[in-house]
Amino acid sequence: MSHDTQAGILGDPAAILRAAGEAFVKLDPRRMILSPVMFTIEVGAVLITMLAVARAAGQPGAEHPAFIAAVAVGLWATVIFANFAEAMAEGRGRAQADALRRTRSDTLAKRLAAPQRDAAIEQTPSTQLRRDDYVLIEAGDIVPGDGEVVDGVATVDESAITGESAPVIRESGGDRNTVTGGTRVLSDWLVVRITANPGESFLDKMISMVEGAKRQKTPNEIALDILLAGLTLVFLVVTATLLPYSIYAVSAAGRGEPLGLAVLAALFVCLAPTTIGGLLPAIGIAGIDRMVRANVLATSGRAVEAAGDVDVLLLDKTGTITFGNRQASTFLPATGVSEHDLADAAQLASLADETPEGRSIVVLAKERHGIRSRDIESLNAEFVPFTAQTRMSGVDFDGRSIRKGARDTIVKHVLTAGGTVPPEVHRICDDVAKAGATPLVVADGATVLGVIELKDIVKGGIAERFQELRAMGIRTVMITGDNPLTAAAIAAEAGVDDFLAEATPEAKLAMIRRYQQEGHLVAMTGDGTNDAPALAQADVAVAMNSGTQAAKEAGNMVDLDSNPTKLLEIVAVGKQLLMTRGSLTTFSLANDISKYFAIVPAAFGSIYPQLKSLDVMRLHSPTTAVLAAVAFNAFVIVGLVPMALKGVKYRPLPAAVLLQQNLLVWGLGGLLLPFPCIKLLDMLLAACGVN
């Protein structure tokens, strides 16, 4: 994983400068109109600027030209700060995109006339390769584009995409037949059918995603935009109607001045949800960016959001819940056999066995009984490997013939050799199987020595993690090809809520449909072509980068690390994105109350002096009060940029607790924080001699 625990969330000063520059470029109204809140503020800024210019040019009016100019500056600052936030988020994405783009160096590809290695080769620039072209890639070549291996086996260095330095094997057929453009073949050769036209490759998609070039608003963003646009409309009406109200009040009270346009514009910018309106795009971009940092490529922002909603996780047992390989855990000798003898025999039978199970037997024998590794050559022994016919393995030496294998195989072997199987061996085997482990029977000639228990080892800490997920309302379902007995035992040990044993792709698909029918949103990971239907059905489908093209196309995310545990991280990123959005919206709305306390007494004080008693902050003057509120409103956007980019703190807690905490921090905090801040800005303005 390429988590850069970066130099501060904002990055280096150059990035800040560049974002600041772009903030001005983004003032283009054709761009601004995409965000209705900020667009209205920009229109207000233009109008007030024109007013300020007109007053400076000698037009008559009640408000002081300098005050109008100051309000105009405040409005512009609000818009520019919001643009800055978006530019910062995009800048971070762009840095990633640049890194990706560097891998896409133009190379000359060896285009083949036919899908055979010995076909005629034509040197073609990689940018001109079309879908269904065939290319030959030999050791040292860069893979010119996304494709499917049709012939050959090779080791490929995919670190440019995944950050993982260990080379992987790519071969035709099966689930390891895809190659990604920009990776490098280290050994041997491949014939590859190109599957993407120029500009449509995986890398291209990834670059455009992280750059936010093709960013579309997600459904949730659209709904929030509607809410914010509605509120903006109300506040526009509230401020606009204050002009006639104040005209009436002036005539009714017989004193004071109707509100000026600058004060109304100031009130509007303070009330409109500029904080969330300005930070909304940045939050969305930052969410996708966090996904990319976790080495997950989402095909859309929508997928990232859906990840937050998921409440059923289908997790492959192997690799996610267990370490993937069964390991020997106990030696269970038959009657009359010492455990040490059994261990000794088992170790001998496994010395040359390079399977993970075999190696784990050797390790266990050493750990438990101190039996050192012996050199099979010097023992003059002959290793008998596992074959599909015999279905057992072992070793022959000194006239001894030690075999280990599944129960029925060894039983048959022993009976053929004229021996008998003690009844307790059957009992031990049954017990082991019932506990979810696999019994491996060891025989020396016609004598059964005992049983080795092979267990799936559940990853440390995974049970706690599932516990957390359960508290958040997320069910975990273990998917395994094991028999139900084994599956149940591991499920119990790992603490998953449910399991699917002897899983077939069809059973997976049916299970997803059933959960969805009950109203759940399902996430899963998959890599094989046969996973594709289930991936297409799931709400969040994470394809392993090592998987087939079909799996990647069916999924809506690709995990570049091909790490099934990543699903948990993906859910966290999705939830954090939504939480950030909600928290900043709450904060933005809660802020408004304080601004009324600043502006209403200032604006109406000349008409009804008694309203000055609402000025709880005891601000210096009406001018400083209005300007302090406007300044706070603008600065709070900048102040929250790191929060928008980093996301609010995420903890796996039940919804009720999360609501309580976030409401306290962002709701109550948003209500109270502006009071001291506005007071401080007011004192600052007064100190600067503003009256």
Next chain:
Amino acid sequence: MLLQAWLEVVCILIATLLAACAVAPWLAAIFRIDTADSVPGRCESWLERLERPVLRLAGVWPVCEMTAGAYAAAIFVFHAAGIILLVAIQRLQPLLPWNPDQLPAVPWLIAINTAASFATNTNWQSYGGETTLSPLTQTLGLTVQNFLSAASGLCVLAVLTRGLVRRDSRTVGNFWQDLVRSTLGLLLPLAVLLGLVLASQGVVQSFGTAIEVPLLDQSLPTAAATPTKQRIVIGPVASQVAIKQLGTNGGGYFNANSAHPFENPTPLTNLLEIVAMLTLPIASCLAFGRWVGDRRQGRALLAAMAMLFLPFLLIIVRCETQPSPLLAAVTPAIDQTASGAHEGGSMEGKEVRFGPAASALFAVGTTATSCGAVNAMHDSFSPLGGMVAMWMIQLGEVVFGGVGTGLAGLIAYTLVAVFIAGLMVGRSPEYLGKKIEAREMKMGMVVLLVPLIATLIGTAAACVLPSEASAALNPGPHGFSELLYAFSSAANNNGSAFGGLTATSGFWTLSLAAAMLASRLLTMLPLVAIGGSLAAKRTVAESPGTLPTHTPLFVLLVAGTVILVGALSFVPALALGPLAEALQPLPTAAGGGKP
């Protein structure tokens, strides 16, 4: 004495709660919420027996389910037809029977205003009650609309609830069936019951003509022109008053509304009328809990309403039971302390038989619900007391609110609250298992914003039109309150009048009619649309990761959302009206009272 006043308030509230608890199961049984074929049960059969002849007569039997679009169209057509019929009755008044006082045709502007007012459950009365409308017009026109407008409010609530309960459903019920069921199955029996009790207490119910009686105090007349006799209008009052309260309509038979001794003669009828106007909106919440299969949900929404209601009740009762500082400054001093003769407190514009506490409770009840009946003149309340009444209206009539529409409106607020809070728990928002998405948000915002915007813009128009701004009787901030209150009342379908406003000009009658129609239809139709779009969705399973919508915290959140929107929209306007008036320095002893 003050203790007694508070005790009275508490007793009325307890009586209301009991009444609502009794009505809730009845109300819940009226509508079939789920699509599942009805199990032939006893309850189903009596409703069917009741509705079948009417629906058959109307040509909509057998009943088939409607889509949200068809349902909304039916509501629209129904309102339009109601308005046209009501205008016709008023214009044809002199030609129609049962017009003992030979009242002329109602002027066009007033007729249109009144028709819009009664069809929209607003019951703003720009006409002069018994002096403008004949008993026939009152009965066949107004009282019928009182039933139907309340019933159509319940229909909207039923659609919204069906949206939340049904899954993958294209239809949201049948408007005609819902309308008939709520009218005949619920409102009519309740109104008959209440009408009989009210009549027993002295509320007039008569088909007779006006009575001429000599003045009691014959010594009074001195000048030759002063009358010696008084005409006392009577009519079918109890029947209209019962549904005016129950259906949160508020349009009284008499111009003086529930302050009139024939409409509200005793403290007991006063109690009954308060209970009646609060019962159905509260029972709606409890019925909602039954409909969605989780009574906690209904109680939570009721708690949110109560949280918004009780503090304001405290403020207004406190304000009105205090002696008025302005009257205290008048010489010779006016007795405002409690004694055997009266309860004490600020009695200006209040009836002696009710006293300030019960009047204040009536005022906050009638503005919190969209009833709008009055038993005291809100114009004469203390500035803060008047502001409470006004603000309860401006909160969008969702604190209890209108029959059906109040809870439906609060659910729209709840969707907004859920939307923001749901995001804060890291899920895309959902309410009762239904995802809240762009369409719900769009329609929900229309429901929230139309009344706000209509109120603000209407008041602004009145302020800038010099001819109309002078319609306000009082100068200064109080005059502004009068303008603001009128538009708040119309644009939230409340219908109560602050008073002090001459609202008979073309501007007022037509703009208020427009505000009433806009805020009724542009909240009802989007609510039906929300119901339709929710019904089509699948229901998301509940888990600990789901935002709980029945907890005290959530109640706080919903109430907070209502207050925040209400405060942010109206604080500046209220500052120029009642707040400026309340904070106004008191006149020195030599100064006069309120002009």
